[in-house]
Amino acid sequence: MPDAPGPTSPPAPPGGADAAEAALQRREERRRTAWRWLAILVVHVGLVLAWQFGVRASGLPAVVLPAPTDIIVTLAKQNYAWADNTWVTAAEIVGGYLLAVVGGVVLALLFSWSRLLTVAVFPVLVTLNMVPKVALGPLVITWFSYGLRTNMLITFSLCVFPILLTTLRGLREVEPDLLDLVRSLRGSRWAVFRTIQLPGSLPFILSGMKVGAVLAVAGAVVGEFIASDRGLAYLMIQVQSSLDTPAMFMAVLLLTLLGMALYLAVLLLELALVPRDARR
């Protein structure tokens, strides 16, 4: 490497005043975030309290609308095997979801590399995307019998399209001039992919993953509703026949928590991988 040019008198770069202002802005922003979280907490706690005392005051039977405490105590019922059922559903959600992330991204890569594949296969995928995946549930179960793997497959089919489509959009969004810049350095297609396309599409991949995370729980639930012998949604069907409404609420609550945990994981991943300005 040849000698670097010597430093000359540059005009003063943004200095102390700028930094102080930025620090002030950051503090202000943190304060506002803290308030927002506090408000969210207060509203939720308030709602639960209102629910509890409203139900008690009205004297509604727990079969119609159980109070929060009625719901919590169902956790003590050993024969519902909450932990096992939650574990099974979580495995279906995460398994199907990860499959969809890997499958969606790999398919998008193949499409962005091969013009032929895009022309031949992509239209079919667009049509398949129009099929209501939930309606395929009984078919999938007919083909593969019921169970954990089948429910993963249903989850996969629900999540894969948004991830595939957003990733593809990200891979295609490359500035032509930037491409010229890399080519002027005799950079290979691999170099373009590694330095520009892949990191550039990361925000897109993550935004597709967020959409997928919301759908993933629905996939597992549908699968268990149609045919299964384990899982939270399976348990819901069981307790419905014995009119244990509080337990149904508990199952819904746990499913919601699973969905939130998955979404939160993706958010954290985004926070770690994508700088603020590039987030979608």
Next chain:
Amino acid sequence: MGAEPLIRLRDVAKVYRSGGRRVTAVSNVTLDVAEGSMVALVGPSGCGKTTVLKILAGLHQADAGEVRIGNAASGFVPGHDVGMVFQQALLLKWRTILDNVMLPADILGLPRRAARARARCLLELVGLHGCEDRYPYELSGGMQQRAAIARALLHDPKLILMDEPFGALDALTRERMNLEMRRIWRDSGKTIVFVTHSIQEAVFLGSSCAVLTAGPARMADTFEIDLPVERGLDIKTTEAFGGYVRRIYGLLGLE
């Protein structure tokens, strides 16, 4: 000039074929660029200036004529000896400024430690000392363009090609960048070919100037700009400066 030029173009032509149509972008461009000079390419929109730069960058083959880059005294390695700057800074949003400047090193596979040290020096050269760890969105348009210039210099190319580098900046920032660019050119000792729509900019920055006329690009004239090496913005009010500006207006049929 005497010495062998770094770039020698003779009757260069380029025809684009798009969807059965043929567009003659450049019909006969003849140009010598001396080593260490800063040459302005001026001409109306669509006259083929970008095409000439792309031929120099090795992105397009000329369809006719002679293109020779490099001379006996200094060889020219395609890929390693070209740095490019565009109208948009085109910084990668997910990289810090320092890592953006490092991009050519990543693509060419240069030793990273040396490249990093050089990137820091170059950021100082373009007046971005202290911005190494910032992200592009934290910088103004002018600062982003400075980073793009540092990036073009990273692999120490013999030739820098700039396509309307200051075209997206506001008028005041542009004036400041013009001053900076004179300094960067002299400190780096590079051969620079740049495209501009601004006749004032061409005369102020250029050590020589090539004027192209529209559709398809033909060389109207090429001449040295014989103004003092030390140029302040006040030079724009001098008679000599006005003379060059009028000359270009004349060549473009604007008088």
